[in-house]
Each structure stands twice: as structure tokens, then as C-alpha cells.
Amino acid sequence: MTVAVSDLTVRPITGPEELSLFNRFPYLLNDEFAEDLADGRRRTEWMWLALAGDRPVARLSFWAAKQGDEPLLTDVLDVDDEAADLDREAVLEHLLRTAVAATVPPGTVPPEFLRFVSADWRSDPHERRAVAERMAAVEKTGGSLLVERLRFQWDLRGSAPRPGDRLRFRGIRDEQEMRELMERALQGSLDAHHRHELLTMTPEEVVSGEFAQEFGRYSTPRSWWRIAIGPDGEPVGFVLPARNAKHPIIGYIAVLPEHRGNGYIDDLLAEGTRVLVEEGGETYARAATDLGNTPMAAAFARAGYATISGVVDMVWDAPL
16 A cells, blocks of 8 residues: 555654664765764754654755855755655655745745766666656656766875976966956856856856855865966966865866867866875865766866766756
């Protein structure tokens, strides 16, 4: 007999003492929840359970970039994938609608949905079904797929990489210089998030959003940021090595439109990785790019970055 959605109890966890109940669903983020709660990136009132009696059958969590912020992502959406008595899509949709209504101010678009998946998730029937059901639940509430991404990791084996001698690198003069270069780099960008934002925002507004949200999460100095200078003395691109709340990363990397096609991305990536190792003392680096951005993915592969997972990103364009 299928459990009726109307018979479920949907509520936030009562406190950290219920993390063991929340974590009965396997997912790679489980080990991070306690730290996120302590640091304010999650709140217990953002971590929701759907229960059939005392049995947790689904869960959801929102996440913020830092303490005091509003939710930035809906990054946990799970259901008991083995239960035979559940309409899993219906349970997920009900949980999502309930949690969003209680957490997101009326008239506000829900936080972007993000799901970490295997890079080849479609080749595994069990994972393909699980991902498809979560995506279907989001779609039933009005969300749609924005992009799939790939995540990469580089590990130190010996010495740090070195860029070639075609370019020289320097730090940024000031924030305005970096803003102007980023606005120029948006022209012809293959990044789906930027292309989506540019439908309703100016390049200046998109870059301002990056500074307000993404770059505000970095705990490392902007003196690490590098601008690549070509033979004529003019900038050809830039790279932002940094550390966010979790990992050392290549936070942003771009070649300016008029200089694309010359292989400069390899030099930029090598310099960014070198800074993380030699100035940050890091032994690994993380990075990501859109699945469809094959030139960037190829650059990561050439630099020795291994693919570690995929990511499904879905967005709402209107309130629920």
C-alpha cells in the first residue's frame, strides 16, 4: 500500500541532535552538515524531513554561503530510493513545496537546486532513476535544468606546475581593473550561469553579483589573483586562485575574447595552480566547468586535473 502524501509529517529537524536521523539517507555531503550548522551555513530550520510515522522517507536542506545570509542553494533533496510503498516523485514535490513555502519569503524565487552526481551517472540504472526522480520533482514545481557541470581535482605530485614563457603575470591593481576585465570576458562566454544571468542583467550587474556572492566566500587574499599580460603589454586573461569555505579552488579563469584560440588558458591554469601550491601551501586544487564547455574541460585534463563528479543545476524563474 502506497503511503499517502497527506499522511506524511513534514517538519524541520529539532536541532543537531537529530542529525543522525537526517543522515539516514546516503549522500556525499552528510559528513559536512555538523560543521555547516556550527558555522551558520545551514540552520536547523532549513533542514527538513518527511516522515511516515517515525520513519524518515525524504529530506531537504538549504545552504547559505556564510552565516547571516539567506539560502543560496537547495543542495539536498533525497528520498528513500528503495521503499516500495512510496510515490517518490510525489513525496519529493510535496516536501519541496512545503519547505520552500516555510523558508523562502512570498514572491521570491527558490534557491537554485544543485545535485552532485557521478560524472557518468546515466550509465548506472539505479543512479539514473534517482537523479531523474529528483529532477522530475523540481520540474513539477516549475524548475528547469540550467546546466550540468563537471568537477575536477588536481593533486600535488612533486613540484608545482609552471606556465610557459609566452605571458607574464602580475597581481591586480585594484578591484575596478578586475571588474572591467570580467565584464569584457563575459562576451561570448560558454558559462551557462552567466548566459542565463545576461538575459536579464547587464555585464556590470553580473560581475557585481560575483563580487557580492562568490568572491565574498573566499578566505584568501586578492593578492593571489593574477592577470596575464601578453607580448604587447596588454591583458589577455586572468585567473583567481582562492580558498572557499571548503577547498582550494580555481575560482574564476578566463581569456579575453580577442585572445581566445591561442592556448593561453593552459598558462593561466598553470599559474593559478602554482599560486595555490607556492603561496597557499596547498596540496590539491578543485575546479569546475560546464559539461558543454569542452575547451575548458580539455584544459583541465591537460593540466592533470581528474574528473571527480558531475553536478546537476536546476533553477526556477518564478516563485512557486
